[in-house]
Amino acid sequence: xxxxxxxxxxxxxxxxxxxxxxxxxxxxxxxxxxxxxxxxxxxxxxxxxxxxxxxxxxxxxxxxxxxxxxxxxxxxxxxxxxxxxxxxxxxxxxxxxxxxxxxxxxxxxxxxxxxxxxxxxxxxxxxxxxxxxxxxxxxxxxxxxxxxxxxxxxxxxxxxxxxxxxxxxxxxxxxxxxxxxxxxxxxxxxxxxxxxxxxxxxxxxxxxxxxxxxxxxxxxxxxxxxxxxxxxxxxxxxxxxxxxxxxxxxxxxxxxxxxxxxxxxxxxxxxxxxxxxxxxxxxxxxxxxxxxxxxxxxxxxxxxxxxxxxxxxxxxxxxxxxxxxxxxxxxxxxxxxxxxx
Numbered sequence: 001x002x003x004x005x006x007x008x009x010x011x012x013x014x015x016x017x018x019x020x021x022x023x024x025x026x027x028x029x030x031x032x033x034x035x036x037x038x039x040x041x042x043x044x045x046x047x048x049x050x051x052x053x054x055x056x057x058x059x060x061x062x063x064x065x066x067x068x069x070x071x072x073x074x075x076x077x078x079x080x081x082x083x084x085x086x087x088x089x090x091x092x093x094x095x096x097x098x099x100x101x102x103x104x105x106x107x108x109x110x111x112x113x114x115x116x117x118x119x120x121x122x123x124x125x126x127x128x129x130x131x132x133x134x135x136x137x138x139x140x141x142x143x144x145x146x147x148x149x150x151x152x153x154x155x156x157x158x159x160x161x162x163x164x165x166x167x168x169x170x171x172x173x174x175x176x177x178x179x180x181x182x183x184x185x186x187x188x189x190x191x192x193x194x195x196x197x198x199x200x201x202x203x204x205x206x207x208x209x210x211x212x213x214x215x216x217x218x219x220x221x222x223x224x225x226x227x228x229x230x231x232x233x234x235x236x237x238x239x240x241x242x243x244x245x246x247x248x249x250x251x252x253x254x255x256x257x258x259x260x261x262x263x264x265x266x267x268x269x270x271x272x273x274x275x276x277x278x279x280x281x282x283x284x285x286x287x288x289x290x291x292x293x294x295x296x297x298x299x300x301x302x303x304x305x306x307x308x309x310x311x312x313x314x315x316x317x318x319x320x321x322x323x324x325x326x327x328x329x330x331x332x333x334x335x336x337x338x339x340x341x
Contacts, residue, residue, distance in 0.1 A: 091106070145300070174334040
């Protein structure tokens, strides 16, 4: 089968399209013929060697939609079934898994992180990680929500449980996870302040996805703009996924009893926290990691009903994975970049 592989760490030029052996499913596994695979920031971090030990050569790709092509022993999912692979892999046996928190499994992995991913014609996946694609949802739409959208869903619905009337600040609303967060917050009855790195992205967040206000964080003071929008009150929730460079600003944007929920470290893993403000204003700092199969199934149902929209920037041939990753690195996209094997 054809795959995009890297044999060494580096920039996008280390990505090579070549023939590799097609895997065979073992017990409890399926072989999925990949029809779409999303490009994620995690792919760039893995290629650059920023995510711990990765065996080389490596195939990235965490956001897979496709068709079951073959079964291993003990698998009941029928060949030909259209599926997405829930990307947060889990053992199903540890305490977090048994309590319904498979996304924080003690043996967790992400498809395409330490396992081989979907930048290929076929990918192996645990049968327990498959979620059927509902009728009326395209493979492109399904792949577009498989990682970023369930991450946003888990943050806002499971971890924070935002409610109607809340004011939510979303950082980087043009990204996959940010554009999903704008929609989900709106769906739950919140009012959204969307930030982005260009006027055009700010405008799209407002015009296409209903954000009430927009801030261009490259040329506007986000804290002062939030104070102006909220009459100095601050926001109830900050959707944070950028990390060190924005965490202090996020905390300053909060109203009393407000919450920062975070899932990412794009600009660094260490940030200073003003502890006086944290306790004096009764602020909450909440971590959130990925999402579950149940989160993914729920998001797919909302897609099928038209209550959520897949935000797709573009589709490119698999062989152009390097160009796709460069587009993401340059923050030129709005929404999800998809590759087509």
